[in-house]
Amino acid sequence: MVAVAEITGRREIGEEHFNSIATSYISTSQRIAEHTATTTRPRVMINTPYRDAWVLPSENNYMARIISDAGGCCYTTEGKGNTSKPIDIEQALLYAESADFWLNVGSCHTLQELTSQNPRFAKVKVVEDKKVYNNTARSTAPVGSDFWESGVVRPDIILKDLAMIFHPEIIAQEHTLYYYTRLN
Amino acid sequence: MRKNSTILFTLLALCVVVLFAADMCVGSVDITLRDIWAVITGGECDPITTKIIIDIRLTKALMAILAGAALSVSGLQMQTLFRNPLAGPYVLGVSSGASLGVALFILGAPLLGLGGSSLLSSFGVAGAAWIGAAAVLAMVAAVSRRIKDIMVILILGMMVGSAVSAIVQVLQYMSHEEALKSFVVWTMGSLGDVSTTQLLLIVPAVVAGLTIAVAVIKPLNLLLLGEPYARTMGLNIGRTRMLILLSTTLLAGTVTAFCGPIGFIGLAIPHLARTMFHNADHRILMPATALLGAVALLICDIVSKLLTLPVNTITALLGIPIVIWVVVRNKNIV
Numbered sequence: 001m002v003a004v005a006e007i008t009g010r011r012e013i014g015e016e017h018f019n020s021i022a023t024s025y026i027s028t029s030q031r032i033a034e035h036t037a038t039t040t041r042p043r044v045m046i047n048t049p050y051r052d053a054w055v056l057p058s059e060n061n062y063m064a065r066i067i068s069d070a071g072g073c074c075y076t077t078e079g080k081g082n083t084s085k086p087i088d089i090e091q092a093l094l095y096a097e098s099a100d101f102w103l104n105v106g107s108c109h110t111l112q113e114l115t116s117q118n119p120r121f122a123k124v125k126v127v128e129d130k131k132v133y134n135n136t137a138r139s140t141a142p143v144g145s146d147f148w149e150s151g152v153v154r155p156d157i158i159l160k161d162l163a164m165i166f167h168p169e170i171i172a173q174e175h176t177l178y179y180y181t182r183l184n
Numbered sequence: 185m186r187k188n189s190t191i192l193f194t195l196l197a198l199c200v201v202v203l204f205a206a207d208m209c210v211g212s213v214d215i216t217l218r219d220i221w222a223v224i225t226g227g228e229c230d231p232i233t234t235k236i237i238i239d240i241r242l243t244k245a246l247m248a249i250l251a252g253a254a255l256s257v258s259g260l261q262m263q264t265l266f267r268n269p270l271a272g273p274y275v276l277g278v279s280s281g282a283s284l285g286v287a288l289f290i291l292g293a294p295l296l297g298l299g300g301s302s303l304l305s306s307f308g309v310a311g312a313a314w315i316g317a318a319a320v321l322a323m324v325a326a327v328s329r330r331i332k333d334i335m336v337i338l339i340l341g342m343m344v345g346s347a348v349s350a351i352v353q354v355l356q357y358m359s360h361e362e363a364l365k366s367f368v369v370w371t372m373g374s375l376g377d378v379s380t381t382q383l384l385l386i387v388p389a390v391v392a393g394l395t396i397a398v399a400v401i402k403p404l405n406l407l408l409l410g411e412p413y414a415r416t417m418g419l420n421i422g423r424t425r426m427l428i429l430l431s432t433t434l435l436a437g438t439v440t441a442f443c444g445p446i447g448f449i450g451l452a453i454p455h456l457a458r459t460m461f462h463n464a465d466h467r468i469l470m471p472a473t474a475l476l477g478a479v480a481l482l483i484c485d486i487v488s489k490l491l492t493l494p495v496n497t498i499t500a501l502l503g504i505p506i507v508i509w510v511v512v513r514n515k516n517i518v
Binding site: 052 | 211212213232235236239240241244308360362363365366369370372374375376377379381444489492494
């Protein structure tokens with residue numbers, strides 16, 4: 001963002017925007033950290049299976065880190081850096097059974113679509129409790145996802161969305177879901 | 185010779201039982217033998233363990249046996265029908281037809297704005313693949329009624345396969361990331377995506393395909409002598425071809441629809457059976473191929489579970505060295 005501002009001769013405006021995003025992210029994550037020091041972090045499952053394999057992020061992956069900053073505990077695999085690895089469907093089923101939230105469920109827009117594509121996961125608690133959220137609230141023409149477009153430079157909004165999902169008591173007064181939507 | 189065959193059949197059957205048990209025990213979640221036995225015999229066990237054993241391990245192991253036998257037997261039929269050692273279950277375009285069905289379902293529907301259609305999603309990937317495979321085979325079968333030379337049908341099948349692959353590539357080129365990934369993963373093959381309900385559809389289709397295969401054992405033996413000689417022996421070539429095509433549609437079409445294309449098994453296992461039994465008689469080869477196919481796919485499934493890799497990569501990586509070894513060791517395998 002700052003680099004583009006520099007190229008277009010607006011470095012100061014660019015830095016101002018960048019700093020406001022960074023400040024917003026840090027202040028939200030600090031509030032969540034204070035809250036989660038005394039409460040339990042919900043367990044979070046992300047992605048959907050590709051046939052009989054399920055790709056999960058490693059501990060330092062950007063998605064696992066933002067979920068952690070939002071007060072969640074993402075199921076991860078071993079690995080260094082920003083990597084993801086497939087896990088066996090048995091392990092995935094075990095994780096899904098104990099998850100409190102399920103996020104980023106591919107192209108599914110309803111619980112029915114999700115369970116018809118993944119019948120083995122139709123009876124897991126997180127689905128029965130309808131605690132499944134997808135990052136498809138905003139799309140761009142023709143088949144793009146705004147989460148992967150503007151979301152790349154607005155991690156503060158993604159963090160607030162996730163905090164809204166995991167700990168609504170902290171943020172419900174000031175934020176409504178922007179990139180995420182609950183599946184019904 | 186007959187005594188040797190009996191010993192080999194007994195050993196193969198024993199291998200199937202042992203590997204089936206091993207496949208049930210292998211998985212990323214540690215489950216004790218006692219728990220597995222309790223679930224299978226209807227004893228008490230916690231629900232998640234029961235779900236893993238019944239819905240995942242048992243279904244997958246049964247699918248490995250069915251797919252291994254089905255693909256190997258249809259490969260054997262194709263090799264005899266076309267008198268070509270490189271023929272396999274996919275030579276007539278079953279795999280390409282199934283790929284087209286799946287590509288239209290996964291890649292084409294979102295492009296046409298039909299991604300969320302409930303009518304389309306009720307077909308499922310397996311339904312789309314089955315329709316694609318059956319459509320291509322029906323086309324080849326319809327043309328083959330007018331063509332006498334079997335080699336022309338072989339070429340026709342390959343040409344249809346190439347044309348269909350080109351259409352699939354166009355769809356891939358135009359599709360977005362998520363759909364493309366789903367399609368590519370489908371092409372890698374998987375035994376674990378089959379539900380117990382789907383298994384109830386697969387079993388009768390495969391049993392019907394194998395029954396037809398058994399019914400054409402005698403005609404297949406006659407075809408080994410060449411079509412002109414078989415005709416003089418009173419064989420109805422047209423009817424035999426149709427029965428073999430129907431059997432292949434039921435066997436390879438059904439397995440490909442539910443598991444995706446699984447390479448190597450259909451091509452290599454009949455050769456292994458010929459080498460092992462030193463026999464070209466289909467009364468021996470047919471059951472031997474079915475049992476060897478089941479053994480091979482059970483081994484591949486165990487390895488794929490241990491390494492968390494798609495089964496198709498394992499069949500190729502384990503299979504190709506075996507095929508090369510067989511070809512180098514036995515120059516006259518057909």
